[in-house]
Each structure stands twice: as C-alpha cells, then as structure tokens.
Amino acid sequence: MNFWKDKEKGHVNAELFSKEAERMAEKLGNEGKNFKGKIDKNKSSQIRKFYDELVRLADEVRHAPERWPLIEPRVHMLVAKAAYASGRGLVSDGFRGFIQDGATSVSNPEELQIWKDYFESIIGFFKMKYPKD
Numbered sequence: 001m002n003f004w005k006d007k008e009k010g011h012v013n014a015e016l017f018s019k020e021a022e023r024m025a026e027k028l029g030n031e032g033k034n035f036k037g038k039i040d041k042n043k044s045s046q047i048r049k050f051y052d053e054l055v056r057l058a059d060e061v062r063h064a065p066e067r068w069p070l071i072e073p074r075v076h077m078l079v080a081k082a083a084y085a086s087g088r089g090l091v092s093d094g095f096r097g098f099i100q101d102g103a104t105s106v107s108n109p110e111e112l113q114i115w116k117d118y119f120e121s122i123i124g125f126f127k128m129k130y131p132k133d
Contacts, residue, residue, distance in 0.1 A: 001105040003114045012114055021121035024098065028122070029130045031092035039130060041092045046085060047126065050099060051119050053078060058116045061109045068109050075112060079103050 005011040013020075032042030054075075061071045082099035085091045102115045 001101045001115070001118075003105065003111050003118075016114070016118045017121040021118060022125045024122050025125035025129055028092065028095055028098070029126060031094045041090060042095050043090075044123070044126060044130070046090050047095070047123060050078060050082065051116075051123055053081075054112075054116050054119055058109075058112050061112060065109055071112075072106075075106055076103050 002013055003016065005013045028042045028047070029039065032039045034040045057071055057075055061068055079096075079100045082091060082096040086093060086096040102119070106112050106115055
C-alpha cells in the first residue's frame with residue numbers, strides 16, 4: 001500500500017481517498033457476493049468492526065504518540081483478526097489482504113492516520129455502492 005505521492009516532501013497520495021478507495025470498495029463488494037449476487041461476505045458490519053478498531057488505535061496514538069511502540073503490535077494484530085474472520089467465512093481473502101497490506105505498510109503514527117482515512121473513504125464508497133448488504 002503506497003500512502004505517499006512524495007514521502008520526502010510529506011505529500012500524501014490523494015488518489016487513495018478517491019479512485020483507489022472506490023476501486024477497493026468495488027473489489028470488496030464483488031468478492032463478497034454469493035452466486036445469487038447477494039453479499040454474504042464483507043458485510044458492512046464486518047468491515048466496520050475492523051475500521052472501528054483502527055479508529056480506536058489511531059485515536060490512542062494521537063493522544064499519546066509516545067505509546068506508538070506499544071500500539072504498533074496491536075495494529076499488526078488486525079492481520080490475525082482478519083485471518084480469523086476469513087476462516088469463519090465472514091470476510092473475503094481480498095479483505096484479509098487489504099488488512100494485511102495496510103498493517104504491514106504502517107510504520108509510524110502519521111501512516112496509521114492515513115490508513116484510517118483511506119479505510120473511511122472505502123466505507124463511504126462501499127455504502128454508496130452496496131447500501132443494503
């Protein structure tokens with residue numbers, strides 16, 4: 001996952017929040033559909049659980065940046081939680097991959113915030129495209 005347009009200058013990849021977020025929302029929705037076209041994986045409630053956990057971690061590090069070394073392992077714990085949800089058939093392999101890619105791409109509190117904002121954008125597009133999952 002590439003958060004940066006130019007990391008040295010601190011320029012965030014703005015397309016994460018538009019084109020990339022919409023593309024990911026479509027991917028997650030399509031992967032979650034069963035043979036009848038109904039979403040049975042990647043339901044908004046499951047996606048929201050992971051987003052809420054990410055928000056909680058981002059808020060925690062925002063209020064206490066010195067705790068980043070203690071929070072970073074919990075960011076990576078999201079990968080195991082996504083694997084568990086995938087094993088139970090609640091999320092697709094693509095969603096598990098999204099969580100894994102995001103967690104392993106985050107190396108500091110600023111990138112955690114960017115990932116959280118990207119995830120929020122995905123949820124917005126997902127709700128627009130799949131309002132009744």
